Amino acid sequence: MFALIDCNNFYASCERVFRPDLNGKPVVVLSNNDGCVIARSNEAKAIGIPMGAPAFEYEKLFQQHGVQVFSANFALYGDMSNRVMTILSDYSPEMEIYSIDECFLKLHGFNLFNLQTYGEEIRYKVTKWTGIPISVGIAPTKALAKVANRIAKKYPNETNSVYIIDSEEKRIKALKWLRVEDVWGIGRQHSKRLNAIGINTAFDFTQLDDEVVKKQMAIVGLRLKHDLQGVPTLDLEERQIKKNIATTRSFETNYTEYEQLAERISTFASSCAEKLRKQNSCCNSLMVFIHTNGHRTDLLQYSRNIVVKLPFPTNSSIELAKFATQALQRIFKKGYAYKKSGVIVQDFTQANSLQKKLFENRDERHIPLMQAIDKMNLLFGQQKIRLASQDTKRVWKMKQQKLSPRYTTNLNDIITINV
DNA sequence: TCTGGGGTCCTAGGACCC
């Protein structure tokens, strides 16, 4: 059996842990730049605030219902996630952290356990120790565990937030209940096509012919079908090093000057370099993109990206910033109002097994230099040491008007308790 | 005025090899 543990309304729940006065009130968390709604408490969902809602369009509704609005506080969410995952890792030797708020546990050899009780124990302990409410779904396959989790989340009182699919009857009942567009792995495009041929529930989907599924959704769809039929096809996945690393941002205002973009690109490149060093990789190629605001029909639009092959693999901030700004020069055009840009590094090799080339002007001194920078930034706080091409005067800011304290990762932000 | 960010996998088709 597999268990899928999912934190309920994770970001909103994190905000509530240190603000219990918000329990029972609608809470939403916004994306970077306070742009869109990316998390909602149940109360906020009930008011009718959709996922991804632009904040400015919903300001009135927020005020009407006294919705508590927060800027995204990823330092807090990341730390809370680690706490939850650490607790969960006690409950099975085999675990896959699927996302910041979800994990699969393989319950192999748990035949003598009462899984309902086990799930309730997991739920009790996570909530007691972290303050984060969770739901638990247990089933013979990963896709079915996802389905079970949905039921647990939808009917917390009836299920005690733990639901188990352990019989053919329950499997079929669950699949007939679930709409096909809510199946894990079936997105908007596929569900549209499936609806068109009369497939409306997850059960309908499992009744389709293998060939039809394969034709519509390729091998991925076929695996999913088998998993939903109760034949374990998807297994836990090993934690692997990343294959792409991106740093991209929208700007609070439009940028028109090359210098403004060059600073951003330089910062994004060195952020990618830092992430590369963390997983001990070097990249062999990078992509830079810039574009104007696609929502503005009144402005001239321009969007371009460029991929550059690097002459040698590197994770040096200096070198990546240099290559990235050179790339920017090739795609930048004056006369446009730029809204977003980013750097994506790809094609990795391991940093400690680099193949040397005969004719390359790679500067080996960057390696100890970067180690020193990383060490100092760790010691004195992020971004104390930066490149001169970066924003040394800290002009650049993200719109974060409702940022909560970093309760768990910054000593200055720790809560005080009135005795 | 204001609309996020970061990932994965698969496939088809083109370029190339012998």
Place this chain on the structure above:
DNA sequence: TCTGGGGTCCTAGGACCC
């Protein structure tokens, strides 16, 4: 006039996830 067969690698685009 007639023009093979069997591969690999790379990339762009499309789908999906949170």
